[in-house]
Amino acid sequence: MxxxxxxxxxxxxxxxxxxxxxxxxxxxxxxxxxxxxxxxxxxxxxxxxxxxxxxxxxxxxxxxxxxxxxxxxxxxxxxxxxxxxxxxxxxxxxxxxxxxxxxxxxxxxxxAWRPYPDAAEVLAALRERGIAVGVVSNIGWDLRPVFRAHGLDPYVGAYVLSYEHGIQKPDVRLFAAACEALGTEPGSTLMVGDDRRSDAGAAALGCAVHFVDHLPVASRPDGLRPVLDLIG
Structure with missing residues (x-):
């Protein structure tokens, strides 16, 4: 893939x-x-x-x-x-x-939020490689200001937030909306998340799925870096 x-x-x-x-x-x-x-x-x-x-x-x-x-x-x-x-x-x-x-x-x-230590590095590397990036979140408020405040917004091409669509993961429609917003096909999309139930819903759409551990920031300094190896 x-x-x-x-x-x-x-x-x-x-x-x-x-x-x-x-x-x-x-x-x-x-x-x-x-x-x-x-x-x-x-x-x-x-x-x-x-x-x-x-x-x-x-x-x-x-x-x-x-x-x-x-x-x-x-x-x-x-x-x-x-x-x-x-x-x-x-x-x-x-x-x-x-x-x-x-x-x-x-x-x-x-x-109230801190990015994981390797988040900016990984998102920047994806952008350099021409990989589209989206955020798909089960949430009840607009998280865009968090990304802007921490300098990560320029790397994100689309935000698909459950409360704006009235559906929540693992509903495949949320992942489909993200793929559509970014102009990509599920078969060439990787979903990265920490919830083995909600984020795994992307697999039913045909996306690859990779899980990270939901740990304190100081305890997970490089949990996102394997994503770069997965895309080759």
Whole structure:
């Protein structure tokens, strides 16, 4: 197979969101709310357990039944995404109820995200080789400002975001939309992601698929470089 296009997932693939503790600490500081270190640590652990940070840990504590459906379809619209994650956050008691919305807003800021160390290098190398690049993400908000703020936007030819299409991976229509936007065929496209279920949906369309590990930025310095070997 000759690869002419590479599609990337966003969270856990090209970028990693800040830790739950850093996320909570930033919002508390901005709101001028003070917690003891023990209280902050406990609240961060509880938020992580319910999966309240988008792009962070998956829930390990069961969510209420009334959240189940909106959680399942959370990436199909901006409203569902906000409702799902603020609903999860509200399972944790915080000093001010307004903090739940503030936490959601914080995760959409470029400062909450860091690119993996080799992301710019790999994207630049693909561009030099004439390989089309797209981003296909299950998400409920516009991630383009994150790419612009971190200098990666010039390498991306198309963004295909679930909430803008009303469908989410592994639905093949999302990958098909990306191929169409970039003028490429699935048979010459490689999908790179960290989710063995969602990103694997590209294979049903005929794309090759390569997985990376969803690790902290410091723990994965060169996880994207093998993509360059795959395209030859």
């Amino acid at each position: 000759t690869i002419k296009c590479v599609l990337f997932d966003f969270s856990g693939t090209l970028f990693r969101v800040e830790s739950t503790g850093s996320w909570l600490r930033a919002v508390l500081a901005e709101a001028e709310v003070t917690l003891t270190e023990a209280e902050l640590t406990r609240s961060a652990a509880e938020l992580e357990a319910v999966g309240a940070l988008p792009g962070g840990a998956v829930p390990v504590r069961p969510l209420p039944a009334e959240l189940a459906e909106v959680w399942r379809r959370r990436d199909e619209s901006a409203a569902a995404h906000r409702a799902a994650f603020t609903g999860a956050s509200r399972q944790v008691s915080l000093p001010d109820p307004a903090l739940h919305e503030a936490l959601y807003d914080r995760h959409m800021r470029p400062a």
